[in-house]
């Protein structure tokens with residue numbers, strides 16, 4: 001039986017009084033990677049914001065199954081370059097969703113953080129300040145932070161943009177692993193390899209979502 005993690009019903013949302021989503025409807029199921037495609041400006045980031053709970057819809061319904069907040073990995077360009085944080089602190093913040101901000105982390109949290117750093121191959125960067133990293137390294141750290149949340153729903157906004165072949169492969173691998181753990185994964189992307197690797201492809205066009213056949 002497939003479990004629905006989140007459902008959108010006739011959602012309208014946008015910016016400055018202009019709707020970008022015009023009745024968007026979807027459900028995301030556990031154990032599947034869904035690629036969200038669409039032209040620049042079609043509203044993919046807006047849709048992810050609605051699903052993440054950071055962008056309130058103007059109308060329609062967003063229904064999350066389960067108590068957990070989704071994990072949201074924003075576009076790298078949406079994260080200020082000069083955040084005064086190390087890589088380790090950044091990934092540890094992923095555990096706040098479970099423990100609450102500034103609470104003391106437990107041994108299992110430290111183990112989860114170490115595992116996420118390894119999975120994205122950034123453990124050797126743990127002590128480095130985020131702003132000293134290359135764009136691709138920073139992107140991998142943001143994905144590691146998303147994984148550290150261990151949420152049932154993982155949302156990623158163009159995680160592979162600007163990454164080299166190895167880093168793209170690492171991200172593709174972790175998305176498949178998350179899927180195999182029963183998580184629902186939604187990845188907004190322009191990358192053909194990410195689209196090919198998805199179980200399902202949704203296209204956003206004219207404010208509406210439509211299903212495309214995954215290859």
Ligand SMILES: Nc1ncnc2c1ncn2[C@@H]1O[C@H](COP(=O)(O)OP(=O)(O)OP(=O)(O)O)[C@@H](O)[C@H]1O
Pocket residue numbers: 015016020038039040041042043044045046047
């Ligand atoms: N903060 C904002 N204020 C005003 N308009 C915005 C804002 N953010 C996005 N928009 C507008 O909303 C529309 C959808 O933008 P969005 O970033 O959701 O598209 P996208 O599909 O993610 O684009 P891309 O592929 O370029 O990342 C665009 O027309 C954009 O100009």
